[in-house]
Every structure is written in C-alpha cells, then in structure tokens.
Amino acid sequence: MLKVKDLRTFYRSIEALKSVSMEVEEGEIVALIGANGAGKTTMLMTISGMLRARSGLVEFSGKRIDGLKPHEIVRLGISQVPEGRRIFPGLTVLENIELGGFMVKDKKELLNRIEMVYAYFPVLKERSSQFGGTLSGGEQQMLAIGRALMARPRLLLLDEPSLGLAPLMVARIFEIIRKINNEGNTILLVEQNARAALELAHRGYVMETGRIVMTDRAERLLQDSRVRETYLGERGLA
Numbered sequence: 001m002l003k004v005k006d007l008r009t010f011y012r013s014i015e016a017l018k019s020v021s022m023e024v025e026e027g028e029i030v031a032l033i034g035a036n037g038a039g040k041t042t043m044l045m046t047i048s049g050m051l052r053a054r055s056g057l058v059e060f061s062g063k064r065i066d067g068l069k070p071h072e073i074v075r076l077g078i079s080q081v082p083e084g085r086r087i088f089p090g091l092t093v094l095e096n097i098e099l100g101g102f103m104v105k106d107k108k109e110l111l112n113r114i115e116m117v118y119a120y121f122p123v124l125k126e127r128s129s130q131f132g133g134t135l136s137g138g139e140q141q142m143l144a145i146g147r148a149l150m151a152r153p154r155l156l157l158l159d160e161p162s163l164g165l166a167p168l169m170v171a172r173i174f175e176i177i178r179k180i181n182n183e184g185n186t187i188l189l190v191e192q193n194a195r196a197a198l199e200l201a202h203r204g205y206v207m208e209t210g211r212i213v214m215t216d217r218a219e220r221l222l223q224d225s226r227v228r229e230t231y232l233g234e235r236g237l238a
C-alpha cells in the first residue's frame with residue numbers, strides 16, 4: 001500500500017533521512033521505533049507532504065505521491081496525527097473534529113463521520129462543546145486521532161500517540177489503535193515507547209540517525225537482544 005524508496009530529506013544542510021526505504025502492506029500496523037532525533041517525525045512529515053524529499057520516492061496504492069501537496073495526499077487517503085497532538089485549544093471539541101472533515105461537502109456524510117468518531121471516543125461526544133484546551137492530554141490525543149479519522153483515511157500515520165500519557169491512558173489509546181486497525185485501516189505508528197508499539201504492531205522498523213538499521217516481524221524484534229538492550233531498557237543481553 002505504501003512504498004518508500006531511497007528517501008532523503010534535509011533541513012538545510014542537515015540530512016535527516018539518509019536514503020530510507022520501507023513498505024507498509026494493506027491491513028498492517030507497522031511500528032517505526034527509534035531514539036529521539038532518529039528521524040521518525042521527518043519520515044512521517046515527508047510521507048504526508050509537509051516536508052519535501054530531496055530524492056527518492058513515495059508511492060501510495062501504486063501512485064507516486066511525493067511532490068503532492070499535503071491536502072492532496074489527505075484526499076488520496078493518508079491522514080497524519082502529528083506529534084504533540086496539535087489540536088486547536090480555542091476551538092470546541094466538535095469544531096476541532098469538523099476541521100478534519102474539510103473535504104466533506106455533504107452535510108449528512110459529515111454527520112455520519114462525526115458519529116463514527118464519537119463511536120470510537122464517546123468521551124469526545126460528552127465534551128463536544130468544551131474547548132479543546134480544557135481536555136486532558138489523553139483526551140487531546142483522542143481528539144487528534146478523531147480529527148484525522150474524519151478524512152476516512154486508508155492509511156493513518158500516528159506520531160508518538162503515547163507521548164506524555166500515563167500508562168493507563170497509553171493502554172486505552174493503543175487499544176483504540178488496534179480497533180481502528182481491525183476495522184480495516186492500515187497504520188504506521190511512530191513511537192519511542194518501543195515495547196508498547198511492538199506489542200501492538202505486526203512488523204517494525206528500527207531507525208537510527210536517519211537510517212533504517214533493522215526490520216522484522218514485531219514479535220521477533222521484541223526478542224532481539226540488540227532491540228531489547230537499546231530500546232526496551234533491558235541490560236546485559238547482547
């Protein structure tokens with residue numbers, strides 16, 4: 001479904017992606033793990049068109065999408081939930097959700113999609129007229145995911161959904177990600193919480209300083225001594 005080949009992305013002269021290749025098959029949850037600064041966010045931003053690659057290609061359902069504008073990529077079926085949620089604190093929960101449905105002109109379809117979001121996240125319905133900024137961190141993450149779902153994406157890009165959340169909330173969010181996947185969405189999940197991500201994902205990629213250094217089925221990565229020592233906080237295994 002998604003194919004990234006030899007992608008190189010720069011911030012001025014800093015090469016943040018050094019010829020990265022990866023693939024996501026339809027129906028998968030793929031985890032992209034790696035330390036802070038590895039290039040994970042840059043990878044998602046390049047796929048979603050927020051950043052432009054200097055070379056390489058991104059294909060989605062067999063069509064080249066690198067070079068397209070972010071809103072064109074959303075229309076093709078890729079939605080991104082950005083790192084740090086980026087909800088609008090001064091807009092209501094409902095207004096935030098509606099923003100994600102900018103491409104829907106049909107009023108009834110818009111309402112259907114809002115109901116779909118509320119079905120995933122009942123708490124957002126309860127809080128629909130509250131300002132986004134009054135939500136807890138976990139609820140804001142739900143709002144960010146709900147907003148992205150309004151586009152009915154076939155591929156959902158999630159950037160550190162667990163960041164800053166208490167363990168119980170992380171578990172709830174991850175349960176919902178699994179549910180979203182079970183209902184037919186493909187997911188590319190970026191996480192520093194490698195254990196949680198690999199326990200959820202089918203496959204994983206490990207990124208270090210702008211390169212993919214390892215890829216395998218998630219359960220195999222969870223057992224890999226190097227992954228365990230470096231990313232799962234276990235010592236003396238290698």
Ligand SMILES: Nc1ncnc2c1ncn2[C@@H]1O[C@H](COP(=O)(O)OP(=O)(O)O)[C@@H](O)[C@H]1O
Nearest residue numbers: 011014016034035036037038039040041042043
């Ligand atoms: N806006 C930016 N300007 C310059 N360098 C950046 C910018 N954003 C990220 N970088 C650098 O690019 C590299 C990859 O960053 P990033 O993709 O945010 O990593 P991750 O999401 O894995 O933490 C890091 O070295 C980071 O310092």
Ligand SMILES: [Mg+2]
Nearest residue numbers: 040041042083
């Ligand atoms: Mg990041």
